[in-house]
Amino acid sequence: MSKLEETLRSAFGESATQIEGQQPSSIAAFLVPRERFAEAAKALKKEYALLAAEWATDETLLGKGFGIYACYRKESEYLIVKTSAPADDPTFPSLTKKFVPAYRFERQISSLMGVTAIGHPDQRPWIKHEDWPEDAWPLRKSFDASKSLPRVPGEYRWIRAEGEGVYEIPVGPVHAGIIEPGHFRFQAVGEDIINLEEKLGYVHKGIEKRFEAFSWHEASRLAARTSGDTTVAHSLAYSQAVEALTGCIPPDRALWLRALFLERERIANHLGDLGAICNDVAFAILLYQFMRLKEMFLRTNLKLFGHRFMMDRIVPGGTTFDIDADGVTTILSELDWLEKEFERLVVIYDENSSVEDRVRDTGILKSEKARELCVVGFVARASGLNLDCRIHHPFPPYDRINVSIPILVSGDVHARAWVRVEEVRDSMRIIREILKTLPDGEIAASVGSPMPDRAGFAAVEGWRGEVIYWVQSGLKGEINRCMVRDPSSVNWLGLEQCIHGNIVPDFPLCNKSFNQSYSGHDL
């Protein structure tokens, strides 16, 4: 029995019952009484678990009320704790006082599902903007998603700061650069930022609701477009969740090809980010140099896999593209070239004192804070948290690949950049290992239909961090719910917290060092 499971059982005894039909069976799921939902969080927090996700489901079509789920993680274990609320009393006890990321998860649950967290300190809606009708809860089954929303008058209550010399800078949603929309509001004194408040949700496209209108197969295209820069990881997490649900085992070759795509996505994005970070400290040469490497890398994707970002290359059951001997040679020689070029640029980055002056000690996210916020991915690893699903929850083929991850403790912009440098190096090594091992055989298996009222879970380490999908089948085996947890859902909180005391002109730099997804967060 896993540690988390043991903790829950010893705290709850008979009143925590195991949920049947939750796949894969390695992920334990328990139902607890509603009034003791927060108690479970308390017990698990004592066991040093982190909160990975929290979400709600409308299970009225399954003859139940609302389901509220919290997913905890500790080292290699995940544990799902569920409680339910009757349709006429859609409330549950808030976990926010135990786990900070629940702050946004629960605002999202109450905004989009209309299930309220009792005891939550902030009742403002999230993602649901102020001009939505209050009773528009799109994730409820009774909501007609095809109709457009009317606008009602409303105002967002911003956190205010008062005092002599305090002023406010509103930024966005349309930003100066070529990036996604979101609103940031700073309160500053002189150059120093005293508070930053994010308001997101601008690119909310109703993705989670839309999943429910699609077949399992069609939906993989939607998963691939949840966050365009993380298309591979999202497709993979969705596919794994569906495979867990249906008991499909993809062929070995497909598993290794998926890892190849995933590592290539990691390298491409890290190259782009390193360039962009340098650009934000006005070191343009490295922007253009890194962009050059990225472009060449993307062209190889196009040549070998038919798409620059490898969109729709992973589907439930396997992959849609294979690689031949020529392709392997192309990648190997590209890696030799890339390694040489990359290392030269890294030396230039590392030796430049004016870059160092800007990136060191800027935007520090301390270890304790990172833990409190339960951040994931390179943001966590730059702040001393040893977290990576490829190691701690090794989905195949990572159970057979030796992954080494960099852990830095300074938590500043430099640390987040340097984690990327080390990860590019390791991903290049992993790709070589994959190509050496790549087993022969088919690249896709057929996927059966899921049984009614089952759930599948998957967690995948994308380039930004852990991507979680949780899918639930309805009575006819259709998609009843597809929960998406992009790493950005938790990491955006990290940006808000790391900025205090920094100067306004360093915000773009800090933001770039996080480079979180708006689309993946807003859904």
Place this chain on the structure above:
Amino acid sequence: MIRILGQIFRTGIVTEPLPPVTDPEIEKIGVELGKIIKRHFRRSLAIRQVDAGSCNACELEIHAINNPIYNCERFGIHFTASPRFADMLLVTGPVSHNMEIALRRTYNATPPPKLVVAVGDCACTGGIFGESYASLGGIEKVIPVDARIPGCPPTPTALLQGILKAVGR
């Protein structure tokens, strides 16, 4: 410093067409584009990009036309931080309900004559997100569109071609 200089000279000019990635198409589009931009826009086409709800893949490719290989600046194309200076709006994504007002405001802030180019399948038709409570569909549902660049996402070459088509009208 010596390393930086070394890197600059070692890299040389990578802007295409140069081996090893010869793509004569880019140059051809560029020459035509350059002529038109010279004539109509006094050598400079200022573009404001607006993400009205995209998944960010289109943004990555718009970034790519700024890289040294496509180097759109050599044709007089540059991206501006404000719609007030823009000749063209490059709009991506289906228009999300939450971005509709911001998109309208950006459009109104752009001085005429303004060209609007819808970039990507979602901007052209709503794409996979279609029309729903959260997505209004293609860009033309909200503001007038002059040209469309389909693709999911369109490649950098397709983007340059599309911009040419739009300014050549």
